[in-house]
Amino acid sequence: MINEFQLIERLKFLIPRSLQGRFPIGDDAAILPTKGGKCFLFTTDVIVEGIDFRIRGKERASPEQIGHKALAVNLSDIAAMGGKPLAFVAAIGIPKRFSQAWIERVARGMISLARQFKICWVGGDISRSDKFFVSIALLGEGETREIVSRKGAKPGDLIYVTGKLGGSIQRKHLVFTPRIREGRYLAGGIHPNAMIDLSDGFIQDLGHILSSSHVGARVTLDQIPISEAARDRAKGSEKKALMFALSDGEDFELLFTVARNKSERLEKSWARQFPAIPLTRVGEITFRSGRIEWARSGKSVSKLWFRKKGFAHF
Amino acid sequence: MINEFQLIERLKFLIPRSLQGRFPIGDDAAILPTKGGKCFLFTTDVIVEGIDFRIRGKERASPEQIGHKALAVNLSDIAAMGGKPLAFVAAIGIPKRFSQAWIERVARGMISLARQFKICWVGGDISRSDKFFVSIALLGEGETREIVSRKGAKPGDLIYVTGKLGGSIQRKHLVFTPRIREGRYLAGGIHPNAMIDLSDGFIQDLGHILSSSHVGARVTLDQIPISEAARDRAKGSEKKALMFALSDGEDFELLFTVARNKSERLEKSWARQFPAIPLTRVGEITFRSGRIEWARSGKSVSKLWFRKKGFAHF
Numbered sequence: 001m002i003n004e005f006q007l008i009e010r011l012k013f014l015i016p017r018s019l020q021g022r023f024p025i026g027d028d029a030a031i032l033p034t035k036g037g038k039c040f041l042f043t044t045d046v047i048v049e050g051i052d053f054r055i056r057g058k059e060r061a062s063p064e065q066i067g068h069k070a071l072a073v074n075l076s077d078i079a080a081m082g083g084k085p086l087a088f089v090a091a092i093g094i095p096k097r098f099s100q101a102w103i104e105r106v107a108r109g110m111i112s113l114a115r116q117f118k119i120c121w122v123g124g125d126i127s128r129s130d131k132f133f134v135s136i137a138l139l140g141e142g143e144t145r146e147i148v149s150r151k152g153a154k155p156g157d158l159i160y161v162t163g164k165l166g167g168s169i170q171r172k173h174l175v176f177t178p179r180i181r182e183g184r185y186l187a188g189g190i191h192p193n194a195m196i197d198l199s200d201g202f203i204q205d206l207g208h209i210l211s212s213s214h215v216g217a218r219v220t221l222d223q224i225p226i227s228e229a230a231r232d233r234a235k236g237s238e239k240k241a242l243m244f245a246l247s248d249g250e251d252f253e254l255l256f257t258v259a260r261n262k263s264e265r266l267e268k269s270w271a272r273q274f275p276a277i278p279l280t281r282v283g284e285i286t287f288r289s290g291r292i293e294w295a296r297s298g299k300s301v302s303k304l305w306f307r308k309k310g311f312a313h314f
Numbered sequence: 315m316i317n318e319f320q321l322i323e324r325l326k327f328l329i330p331r332s333l334q335g336r337f338p339i340g341d342d343a344a345i346l347p348t349k350g351g352k353c354f355l356f357t358t359d360v361i362v363e364g365i366d367f368r369i370r371g372k373e374r375a376s377p378e379q380i381g382h383k384a385l386a387v388n389l390s391d392i393a394a395m396g397g398k399p400l401a402f403v404a405a406i407g408i409p410k411r412f413s414q415a416w417i418e419r420v421a422r423g424m425i426s427l428a429r430q431f432k433i434c435w436v437g438g439d440i441s442r443s444d445k446f447f448v449s450i451a452l453l454g455e456g457e458t459r460e461i462v463s464r465k466g467a468k469p470g471d472l473i474y475v476t477g478k479l480g481g482s483i484q485r486k487h488l489v490f491t492p493r494i495r496e497g498r499y500l501a502g503g504i505h506p507n508a509m510i511d512l513s514d515g516f517i518q519d520l521g522h523i524l525s526s527s528h529v530g531a532r533v534t535l536d537q538i539p540i541s542e543a544a545r546d547r548a549k550g551s552e553k554k555a556l557m558f559a560l561s562d563g564e565d566f567e568l569l570f571t572v573a574r575n576k577s578e579r580l581e582k583s584w585a586r587q588f589p590a591i592p593l594t595r596v597g598e599i600t601f602r603s604g605r606i607e608w609a610r611s612g613k614s615v616s617k618l619w620f621r622k623k624g625f626a627h628f
Contacts, residue, residue: 002408002412002414002417004440006414007414008438008440010414010418011418011421014418014421014422015421015435016425019425019428019429019433019434020434020435021401021434021436025437025438029437030403030436032400032436034348035349040354042403042436042437042451043403043437044404044405044437044438044439044451045405046405046407046439046441047441048407051441051443087344089344089356089357091358091359091449091451093360093362093447094316098316099316100316100320100324103316103321103325104324104325107325107328111328111330115330115333119333120334120335121333121334121339122335122339122346122356123339123344123356123358124322124325124339124358125358125359125360125449126318126321127361127365127366128362128365129443129444129445130364130445131443133407135360135405137356137358137403137405139354139356139453
């Protein structure tokens with residue numbers, strides 16, 4: 001059985017550095033520098049029936065929601081870099097039994113989100129397949145000096161997260177609004193040192209920032225913003241709810257680190273700009289490379305306290 | 315049962331014109347104008363196990379060939395516009411039973427072709443799926459005034475095709491070299507009025523140029539360059555071989571139309587530039603919109619003479 005992260009590491013290793021572009025592979029989107037300090041951002045994400053959404057049963061997605069999610073997960077990657085999305089292409093795999101009307105509803109879900117963010121749908125491909133899938137590639141742009149990657153976190157930085165975490169599987173993963181505006185606001189104003197979108201779950205995605213930045217983190221568990229959906233799922237157990245918030249995938253919130261001296265400005269301006277979206281300081285970056293220390297009620301707790309691993313897309 | 319072309323037409327109709335970018339959807343690649351008369355080209359193509367290649371049986375592809383084809387079909391779209399390919403992202407769907415070593419061989423097939431055309435592999439995504447698929451999105455660039463689309467063919471233009479046609483299924487569709495150099499040479503020098511790559515088969519792809527350009531064509535059947543593979547498949551029947559050359563898909567040659575006064579220059583310069591690649595004049599563009607007239611030994615023949623439709627990817 002292939003491990004997703006191992007395979008990605010292995011493929012990155014196989015691709016000669018000279019073929020990876022100016023910036024090596026490994027962020028939410030690739031950075032392609034152009035002229036005048038600008039750059040293009042380029043990303044792809046595929047969603048597959050039975051893995052990323054269901055079309056039958058209690059947890060089934062509507063075709064509009066599938067279209068929405070297919071585009072939204074790509075937008076979230078551009079958001080995590082602080083970029084502005086521009087245009088996308090979509091390759092769609094369609095099983096024989098699917099009707100044209102159903103496919104059109106998927107397209108409507110994509111079009112509706114594209115309109116919201118004023119991006120263009122410029123091309124595509126369709127093919128037969130056994131399971132329905134939508135593979136989107138999205139092009140964005142930004143000022144190169146503003147783009148935020150996973151790898152700039154510095155010891156002493158404060159760690160912030162937008163929104164509330166956990167339980168996304170109940171509904172949010174199908175209907176979430178990608179944090180494009182918030183990502184652009186952060187990149188243009190406060191300029192975080194590192195940023196990522198929460199797709200694999202807080203623990204794993206924080207781990208991606210730490211390993212890319214060669215730093216560690218101290219997380220204050222009392223501060224983790226737990227969603228109502230995570231609490232519902234936990235049926236009254238606060239510990240379970242916290243566990244869901246830390247390990248459930250597909251929150252598609254932003255996780256970022258900011259130099260300590262910017263925190264006051266960040267918190268004040270955020271509350272003015274995005275009054276409806278919680279912003280929570282959940283910890284700080286440390287020197288202890290790759291290591292996460294967990295604190296609860298002022299005391300250290302073992303990582304063994306968490307049982308569940310992050311969400312596996314694979 | 316959904317018809318591929320009908321569905322694509324329907325999806326194009328659904329996407330508001332304002333969301334389709336400066337140029338409407340409908341060419342081999344989308345044109346995204348940038349500054350200084352330049353533009354980006356953006357395209358996507360997905361290949362799926364059991365549809366675009368087989369992994370078992372007599373006609374099976376090696377994993378390297380699958381990787382090669384996945385990238386080559388995208389390159390062919392950029393070639394058909396006369397563009398220069400730059401960078402791609404790949405989303406790969408992997409069934410459970412597949413080994414990491416096998417996936418790495420697919421990647422090697424992509425890397426080898428990327429190196430040949432000096433393009434960058436800048437990102438990707440992997441997901442579980444029932445059938446193996448590779449969905450690639452490729453970014454290219456060009457001078458906007460040089461880019462050749464499907465829709466500029468003019469009555470009186472001569473119609474040319476590169477290479478030899480038919481029987482690609484026997485091997486060529488897995489190993490072909492996309493006509494990037496040839497496409498760029500044509501776009502920069504002779505500047506065809508319209509161009510397309512042969513993926514659906516000569517009849518269908520000529521039809522795409524005709525309907526986009528609102529013109530017709532007269533094709534001289536005696537001139538159609540028939541491949542050895544098509545002759546093999548036809549087992550001695552010249553008529554069958556011709557039918558294969560006209561209707562088999564995935565030749566990935568270039569089909570283009572050129573103003574009559576450029577033909578001498580084209581033919582001479584081509585022979586110098588690409589001595590190993592046949593270039594054949596196969597007909598001319600007419601006023602009779604959407605209509606193809608067929609001639610054989612100087613006489614008109616009915617289209618009913620052809621039985622087989624073009625290749626269906628779907």
